Every structure is written in structure tokens, then in C-alpha cells.
Amino acid sequence: MEKLGGPGAGLAIALENLFPPLPSEVILPLAGFTASQGRMGFVSAVAWTTAGSVVGALALYLLGALFGRDRLIAAAARLPLVKVADVERTEAWFLRHGTKAVFFGRFIPIFRSLISIPAGVERMRLPLFLTLTAAGSLIWNTAFIAAGYALGARWHEVTDLVGLYSKVILAIVAVAGLAFVGVRLLRARRAERRRPVRRSEEEVRL
Incomplete structure (x- = not known):
């Protein structure tokens, strides 16, 4: 950013959209x-930075459009613990709330990229x-750049504060993911127990 100025900041944010481990909560206050x-x-x-956000998001949008719904469903059908119905429910949810999700998703780490x-x-x-x-x-x-501008050399205080917010979001995602896997494994075991045991041909003859 010192060498490229605004374009350097925009490039950093575009990369943050593509690679979420690069946190905007650090880049923007800086x-x-x-x-x-x-x-x-x-x-x-x-x-x-706003232009960089749009460019990064557009790249992921085009990736999703290129992959397409049919390929997504086909991939879901091959994944363990994932059902096509999950994709269809997510699709139905997005059709109802997609505009809000895209707008408010910009305020949530990881989610803003996905x-x-x-x-x-x-x-x-x-x-x-x-x-x-x-x-x-x-x-x-604007909020994070303004905070970094106002704090000056203490810009990292913004990062420290928002870092806690990011960790809470990641913890919620991790718990939700584990809960999803746990529920699916439990259902699979129950279904396996309910499945009738096939008798051998010899037993059938008797």
C-alpha cells in the first residue's frame, strides 16, 4: 500500500475475497x-478497496456461474453425508433471501466470500x-478505514477488537459443521439398524 497507494489496497482486498484467510479486518484499518x-x-x-471487493466477489460469482446448478447437484450426490435435498433446500432459501444474504454477507467474515x-x-x-x-x-x-485513519499508529486496536468477532463467527461455523456431521452419522446408523437382515438362500429353502 505504501508503494502502490489506493490500487495496492484495492488489490489486497480483492485477494482477501478470493482467499478469506487474508482478513480485511487487518487490511482496511492499515x-x-x-x-x-x-x-x-x-x-x-x-x-x-470497494472496487477490490467488487472485483473479488465478481470472480467468485463467475466461478459459481461456470460450475452451474447441475454440476453442483451432481457433486452433492457423490459427497458422503450430503444429500441432493440439502442443495435444493439451500437453493430455495437463497431464492427467498438471496438479496439480503449478498448485502449483509459483506459484514460477516468467510461468508462474504462464499x-x-x-x-x-x-x-x-x-x-x-x-x-x-x-x-x-x-x-x-468505510467504517474500518475511518477507524484506522482516526486511530493512526494505534490502528491495530481495531484488528484486535474485530478479531474476537471473527473468532466467534468461525466458532459458530465449526459447531454448526460438527452438528451437521453428527446428525447425519446418527441418522445413517439408525437407518442401518432398521434395514432388514437378508436371509441366506439355505434358510429361505428351509
């Missing part, structure tokens, strides 16, 4: 601090997707 030092303008930092893929799979209207992504990203980016 961009604000860099702006406070005069190495880039505040408006430039907001504009470039939500672009089902939007592409379901072929959400591209102008709508870009508008929602840009609006949510603008709010999120």
Missing part, C-alpha cells in the same frame, strides 16, 4: 493508517449482485 500518513487519500482508499458462489450458481441478476456487493462493501470498508 489502509486507513496509511491514508492518515498522507501516502494515499482517504476517499481513494475507500474507492479502491455467498458470491451460490449467487453465481443461481444466476442472480448481475447488476443486482454488483449493486448489493458494492453497497455492503462500501459501508464495511
Whole structure:
């Protein structure tokens, strides 16, 4: 960001969308601090990072559109513990709440990257997707850049605070994932027990 200014910040955020382990909660306050030092303008930092968010989200949207619904269902049918009905329920949920999910998803770590893929799979209207992504990203980016700008050399305090928020989100996702696997394994065992035991041909003859 020191060498490239706003475009460097935008590039970092675009990569954060593609690789969620690169947290925007670190990049954005640092961009604000860099702006406070005069190495880039505040408006430039907001504009470039928002553009980076849109570009990264668009790449994932196109990936989802390329993969498509048919391939997604086919892949789900081959995965253990996953049912095609799960995909269909998720699809139905997205059709009802997709616009809210894309907008508010920009405020949730990990989810803000992943939500672009089902939007592409379901072929959400591209102008709508870009508008929602840009609006949510603008709010999120401005808040964190402003915090880093105001705190100056203490910009890392924002990261420390939001780091707890990110860990809570990740913990919820992990618990939900474990619960999903646990329930599916339990149902599979129950179904196996209920399945009638086949008798041998010799027993049938007797």
C-alpha cells in the first residue's frame, strides 16, 4: 500500500475475497493508517478497496456461474453425508433471501466470500449482485478505514477488537459443521439398524 497507494489496497482486498484467510479486518484499518500518513487519500482508499471487493466477489460469482446448478447437484450426490435435498433446500432459501444474504454477507467474515458462489450458481441478476456487493462493501470498508485513519499508529486496536468477532463467527461455523456431521452419522446408523437382515438362500429353502 505504501508503494502502490489506493490500487495496492484495492488489490489486497480483492485477494482477501478470493482467499478469506487474508482478513480485511487487518487490511482496511492499515489502509486507513496509511491514508492518515498522507501516502494515499482517504476517499481513494475507500474507492479502491470497494472496487477490490467488487472485483473479488465478481470472480467468485463467475466461478459459481461456470460450475452451474447441475454440476453442483451432481457433486452433492457423490459427497458422503450430503444429500441432493440439502442443495435444493439451500437453493430455495437463497431464492427467498438471496438479496439480503449478498448485502449483509459483506459484514460477516468467510461468508462474504462464499455467498458470491451460490449467487453465481443461481444466476442472480448481475447488476443486482454488483449493486448489493458494492453497497455492503462500501459501508464495511468505510467504517474500518475511518477507524484506522482516526486511530493512526494505534490502528491495530481495531484488528484486535474485530478479531474476537471473527473468532466467534468461525466458532459458530465449526459447531454448526460438527452438528451437521453428527446428525447425519446418527441418522445413517439408525437407518442401518432398521434395514432388514437378508436371509441366506439355505434358510429361505428351509
